[in-house]
């Protein structure tokens with residue numbers, strides 16, 4: 001499959017078949033992360049592929065209350081969601097059926113290796129994520145290329161101490177995301193809903209010389 005088609009159709013998969021994903025395919029998909037960049041090539045990423053039914057149920061039990069309180073915020077207008085309300089309906093199904101998905105991939109990072117350059121600015125530090133999420137995106141693309149569905153989520157990071165306890169994650173390693181992996185129950189989307197390039201790509205000056213595709 002052509003790369004641009006993989007990218008354009010790799011939507012967040014919230015409905016999965018129960019069919020298992022083999023160790024071999026999982027290894028191929030995770031191997032793709034190795035080619036991602038990281039500050040100083042320090043490769044901070046660590047993965048725990050949770051397949052054990054009891055542990056998946058425990059992760060779902062941790063996730064669901066956070067999702068439910070996020071949902072309350074959506075309903076009250078406190079949490080803003082771009083796009084259709086169908087997203088919320090689907091995400092609610094996803095949260096309630098999380099433990100039925102074949103693999104819950106807990107994505108971790110050794111923070112000593114993320115090399116953030118913006119920690120002394122008077123704002124939220126974001127640069128550390130650049131050593132984590134590009135490599136993780138390779139996993140999502142490699143999964144799509146094999147017809148596997150994925151969903152990148154971060155709500156579970158709210159309860160990081162409990163997740164670390166459950167999975168034996170050491171003190172110097174943090175959680176960065178949870179990615180669900182399985183065979184999609186529905187066809188992949190033909191194209192994702194995204195803003196046009198002209199709204200966010202500029203030439204020489206912010207908000208001037210919009211670049212169009």
Ligand SMILES: Cc1cc2nc3c(=O)[nH]c(=O)nc-3n(C[C@H](O)[C@H](O)[C@H](O)COP(=O)(O)O)c2cc1C
Nearest residue numbers: 010011012013087091094152153154155156192193
């Ligand atoms: C940083 C980040 C955090 C996210 N966290 C969650 C989450 O905790 N739960 C969830 O159901 N979806 C989560 N998502 C998925 C988004 O809802 C999804 O990417 C967005 O709605 C676009 O969906 P689409 O790619 O299918 O168009 C997250 C996505 C990102 C990039």
